[in-house]
Amino acid sequence: MKYPKGFYSFGRNIGIKDHTLDFSVIYADKVCNSAAVFTRNNFPGAPIIVGREHISNGLLQAIVINSKNANVATGEMGIQNAKDICTTLAKSLGIDPKNVLPSSTGVIGVPLPIEKLLEACKTAKEYLKEGNLEVVAEAIMTTDTRKKISYREIQYGTQTGVIYGIAKGAGMIEPNMATMLSYIMSDFLPESGDLAGILKEVVNVSYNCITIDSDTSTSDTVVLMCSGYAGTIPDSLFIENLKSIAIDLSKKIARDGEGATKxxxxxxxxxxxxxxxxxxxxxxxxxxxxxxxxxxxxxxxxxxxxxxxxxxxxxxxxxxxxxxxxxxxxxxxxxxxxxxxxxxxxxxxxxxxxxxxxxxxxxxxxxxxxxxxxxxxxxxxxxx
Structure with a gap:
């Protein structure tokens, strides 16, 4: 399996609900040009509120994700918890907390087991492995029955790079700006550098075109991070491959709808x-x-x-x-x-x-x- 250069990750169980994987981190060894789109639900989760602020400058270096608890409808405490998670993880990784994007998915209206999450953040660095993104794809699952992964290896001149995407989602799916959760990493950069515009264009013909039950989640997030280690490629080539990945992941989400047979x-x-x-x-x-x-x-x-x-x-x-x-x-x-x-x-x-x-x-x-x-x-x- 091919991975984009510069990315490290892990998924592990910290006991949020059961014994399955429930906590993961994606880390880049350099600050990445990044973009994200989020739910338009009027009651966004605390991680969305914090994430919008952190991605506003178009830069990220890490994503921290927990499943089994959405940290939604948890008030000011939930927002503070999301900020504390970013701060604690950043300290462990030696990076700026503003370059950490938090994500949560799971049941709504239940406070996070914050002590478990902060302890996991403190030791995050020791669990990181190069690539390893298929483990994250498993750790972000809730009612999903299978991991959702799609990637493309791209050859451009003498350069070879990878765009690698993962997603989760099986219910509460009627996106209006994104899907449940999806993270896409690339070691190529589009020549224009317009990640926000490109991501919005791609989301509009992929994630925004799926529905399982007409319910727009409070936690919808799509993130794109580009390390640039493989250099730049024409926007058209980048968009072609990103769109192919996003549509593939969208179809995997629809196919895995809760109870679905078709x-x-x-x-x-x-x-x-x-x-x-x-x-x-x-x-x-x-x-x-x-x-x-x-x-x-x-x-x-x-x-x-x-x-x-x-x-x-x-x-x-x-x-x-x-x-x-x-x-x-x-x-x-x-x-x-x-x-x-x-x-x-x-x-x-x-x-x-x-x-x-x-x-x-x-x-x-x-x-x-x-x-x-x-x-x-x-x-x-x-x-x-």
Whole structure:
């Protein structure tokens, strides 16, 4: 496995909730050009509040992450805890606390076991290993069933570098600026140095295009850190690879939705503009009726008509609307077509939905998963 140069990390258990990995650090041996995007939820977690301040100058050297507790709705104490974690880790690593970004994920409304976290921060340096990012991918998991990793090795002239991304997320997913948690490290720098602009562009066609349950997390964070050890590459090449990684991670999140059995990919075509495509794409994939029909292989195509039509401010003439599932035209389907559709929904683990609006020339793709009894079981007893 290839890693970007200059990055060290670890994941370990410190007993926040159980015996699985729950604490991790990503450290760069130099201050990195960095960018981040965060949740737009009106009640952001304490780490988001502190993280926004620390990333404001576009520089980072470390990320400290705990799972099993989100440090959300914990008031001033939660904010102070996040700051103390950054200060204590920075002292251990010999870096500026302002160059540390905190992240937390897990249950909301429960105070952090701060003493455990501060003790872990004090000894962080001794656990760091070069690369090792797949362990962090495991340590940030909560209800995830698998690690989410994607990386690209890039050759440019005589230079070889790596962009390496990890993510977590399986529930409370309807991003509006980011996903649950995702961290992307690179030893290449884009020539323009505009990491904030590039990250925003990439997030808009990847993380912001997934939904599992329509709930925007209080902890959504995407961070990009570039060490620059491999030199610079054209923005276009950097964006191409970053976008590929981000879409790959987004699909992994959607596929791993709580209780999910199928990955759904919905492409909206012939939209008037991006806003219209997004509203209608999310309306389809956020519909419990659409998602349960796909789970049950029920060829009830009327649910798609409903989901499109309920976007009241974007009316589409019914005559110009076209809906396809797996290439099967379903609007007005007869029994033979319904049988084909049912067979397709039953046999495939990836369901491709295509909707043509006939309103313009904009296309955009979104990802989600079906809705099953497993989602209810996971969330009905989440804290018990």
């Amino acid at each position: 990955l759904l990919e919905c492409t909206i075509q012939e939209a008037r503009d991006e806003s219209q495509a997004t509203k209608i794409g999310k309306s389809i994939l956020n519909s419990p009726l659409v998602k349960t029909a796909i789970y049950g292989a029920d060829p009830n195509w009327g649910r798609f008509v409903m989901a499109i039509g309920k976007v009241f401010d974007e009316p589409i003439p019914y005559e110009q609307l076209q809906i396809y599932l797996g290439g099967i035209a379903v609007k007005g389907a007869d029994k033979v077509t319904k049988d084909k559709l049912a067979a397709y929904l039953k046999s495939e683990e990836e369901i491709f939905i295509q909707v043509s609006l006939g309103a313009g020339n904009v296309s955009k793709t979104f990802w989600s998963c079906d809705l099953t009894e497993g989602y209810i079981k996971e969330n009905a007893y989440y804290t018990t």
